[in-house]
Amino acid sequence: MVASQYPGNQQPQSSQAGHFQPQQQHFMPxxxxxxxxxxxxxxxxxxxxxxxxxxxxxxDFSRVGYREGHVRIPFVPVQMVVEPSLDPFSDDTARIQAAIDYVATLPLQCIGEDGARVRGAVLLKAGTYRVAGALIINASGVVLRGEGQDDQGTIVVATGAIQRDFILVNGMLTSDMGTVKEQRTKARTKEMMPVNGYRGSKKPVTWTKEGIFIPTGTTHLPVQCTNGYNVGDAIVIERPGTDEWINDIGMNKLPPRPGNNAPSTQWTAKTYTFRFERRIIAIDQATSTFILDIPTVMCLDPKYPPARIYELIHKFNTISDVGVENLLLISETDTRHPEDENHGWYAVVVDNTVHGWVADVTTKHFVSGIFAAVWSRYITVQDCSVLYPVSxxxxxxxxxxxxxxxxxxxxxxxxxxxxxxxxxxxxxxxxxxxxxxxxxxxxxxxxxxxxxxxxxxxxxxxxxxxxxxxxxxxxxxxxxxxxxxxxxxxxxxxxxxxxxxxxxxxxxxxxxxxxxxxxxxxxxxxxxxxxxxxxxxxxxxxxxxxxxxxxxxxxxxxxxxxxxxxxxxxxxxx
Structure with a gap:
């Protein structure tokens, strides 16, 4: 691996007293x-x-990651170039977000493999950028790219004492949520991590066959009826939570925490319904069986109610073919307090996104690193380094x-x-x-x-x-x-x-x-x-x-x- 993969620690200093980057020993893993x-x-x-x-x-784990993991991540053409500010203490949040929002208005074009469609990349030229809020990508086909993750590359500093996630790739957010004003009131709230779901379709609902044990690792899903479904359909396999199952695995009898005797949160059926997204690649009509692209990773026991199967349509907007790449992200911290937490939390969060990537990104001093959240699908994180967290x-x-x-x-x-x-x-x-x-x-x-x-x-x-x-x-x-x-x-x-x-x-x-x-x-x-x-x-x-x-x-x-x-x-x- 090249030396620039894990750069040293020469950091830009802040104008805020006591709020600058600690100098640390050069580390090469x-x-x-x-x-x-x-x-x-x-x-x-x-x-x-x-x-x-x-x-x-x-x-079989082979269908994970961007475009199921066998497709090269596309190199997306640059549509907007942003230069470092001449003022070393200016806030670049609005300038960078405006460039992202502009590219988001461009038409989608086919590029790469397996149906990828992109709009373009925002290129942050080498130098230092200061972002007091957060950066949001909320449209398909948009890439945020720098010119290197070393000290001579593109350095994006999360400035100021705001505890927030920094780069948010999320089809359910609006770009104004990244402003300093919004981050001061909404950062790390449910509004910044909106929950998606599934909406109904005209296809009928079916269920797994009763009396049949469906093991983990199989791609064969026996169902009560295949009518209305075709090869290529995306489906949800909804395995219901039940009180009986929770009792069988002992999760309704969790003991209290020793010492302070704080009660444990017992598991409940409502919150342990699991929903797995799959695609039908064949249908065996003779046995009324769906053949899935990805094996089951949870067995379906006939002791419990059958799984419900329906068409996969996300309720709210998801985006695709989006990426963050070739950047050095640094969270500004208060060096007077080595456990300071009033600063950048996750460096990158990807959610409500299907097919995306974070590549060649180094983060330093954030509380946490890179998060492919609950409503992310087919995300690749590759050749990244998460270094020296401060918390x-x-x-x-x-x-x-x-x-x-x-x-x-x-x-x-x-x-x-x-x-x-x-x-x-x-x-x-x-x-x-x-x-x-x-x-x-x-x-x-x-x-x-x-x-x-x-x-x-x-x-x-x-x-x-x-x-x-x-x-x-x-x-x-x-x-x-x-x-x-x-x-x-x-x-x-x-x-x-x-x-x-x-x-x-x-x-x-x-x-x-x-x-x-x-x-x-x-x-x-x-x-x-x-x-x-x-x-x-x-x-x-x-x-x-x-x-x-x-x-x-x-x-x-x-x-x-x-x-x-x-x-x-x-x-x-x-």
Whole structure:
């Protein structure tokens, strides 16, 4: 990896007394392993299905990320150029937002592969920009690009003492929400993270067949009736939450927090209905079965009510083919207070977006890093670094560096340091999502599902301090079972207290894991089977091998389209 991937720490100073960037030791992490190293050795993928006693198998994770992960991220032509201000203390929020809004008015044009349509890129020329509010991309086909993520590139500084998320890619926001005035009143409120949903259609609703166990890892979905559905239709598989299921997994009996005896939040059926987005790629009329593009990542047990299936139409606006790339983002902090939190929170948040990317972005001193939120779909985060967070180091909700909490997200070839959680998901995440070939150092807490029943996540060749997929019980006000049907594959940790546990009726798959296993788990539960402990398994990477297999074994196509050799290429700076 080139040296500019992880630049030094020469920061622009602020005019506000005591509010400037700390000078820190130059840090150059080792490069993460690249998929080319052993990509040729795909191994026997059928041997890695590893069915459990109920027939649940390791899912195929190969359709995550931008345009399902096999398509090169397009280089979008520049339509607007913004130069650094001559006044080193001016606020550039309005100038940059005006350029984004202008490009958002241009017509969409076909570019790239698989139906991508773009309007254009806003290019921030090399230099320093000061943004006192937030920047918002809310239209399809718009890219915000800089001229490098090193100290000689494009540096965008989140100035001022406003606790807010900084770059917001969100089809449900309006651009005026990024102004300083709006951020002072709305930052980090529900208005800045609006909730989407699904609206009705003319297609009939159907249900899964009663009396049939549908395991995790299958693409075959037996339904009561296929009438009205066609190949290519996008659907929602809605698995209802029930009191019986919550009782069976013990999440209505969570104990209070010891010490202060604070009550835990018991799980309720209403808040544990899961909705998975899939596409029908074939229909077997003889057996009344939908064949799905992406396997199930949560089993459907006939003991509980059948899943409801309906056409996927988002209720509110989503955008596509949007990106943030080639930038150095810095949050201004008060150096008199090393745990200052009155500044930039997440550096980049992507939500209400289908098909987008964050590439070649370095962030420094934000409370947290890059967040693909609940209503994000098919987002790729690649070749990014989240460095030197400034916040209280150990309290909840902080230092969440790479957070995939939507569906079909992909983090690859990324790095972070000093995190609380390097690579994580939040609660009730309806996967699949993938973290691959990435590294975290000096974290004070774990990588893994952070809370409440995230489903179908792959951690593949991740190096970090600790990985847990476990029962969390009363922790975090009653998070309970954190993750299910996860795969931890050829990951390496420095710690000796890694914990992997299986919820009732479910499994996690731990393969080739290198690191110590705790002998004293925080909460008693069945241990996940750890296969080939401390000995790597073949193929080197499950994700890359599955992707190559899906592409018909065309290794060179995968390498040249989305492998390390296909990293984004930018024109030289003038």
């Amino acid at each position: 080792p490069p993460p392993p690249y998929e080319e190293q052993q990509l040729m050795d795909m191994g026997d993928l059928s041997a890695l299905k590893l069915p459990d006693s109920r027939g649940n198998t390791v899912p 209280k180091p150990s309290e909840g909700g902080r230092r969440y560096q790479y957070n995939l909490s939507g569906q079909k997200g992909l983090v690859k070839r990324c790095f972070t340091n000093n995190a609380r959680h390097d690579f994580l998901t939040l609660g009730r995440v309806c996967g699949p999502n993938v973290f691959v070939d990435s590294t975290g150092v000096n974290a004070n807490n774990d990588t893994g599902p952070h809370e409440r029943w995230a489903m179908g996540i792959l951690y593949d060749n991740i190096t970090c301090q600790t990985i847990n997929v476990r029962q969390r019980s009363w922790m975090g006000s009653g998070q309970g079972w954190a993750g299910v049907f996860h795969v931890v594959y050829n990951c390496t940790t420095n710690g000796n207290n890694n914990c992997f546990q299986d919820p009732p009726g479910a499994s996690n798959w731990i393969l080739g894991f290198k690191g110590g296993l705790t002998q004293r788990p925080a909460f008693e539960a069945p241990c996940s089977r750890c296969r080939s402990h401390n000995v790597p398994v073949q193929p080197r990477s499950l994700y890359w091998a599955q992707l190559v297999a899906r592409m018909g074994g065309d290794i060179q196509r995968v390498k040249s389209s989305v492998g390390a050799e296909a990293r984004m290429r930018y024109p030289p700076r003038c």
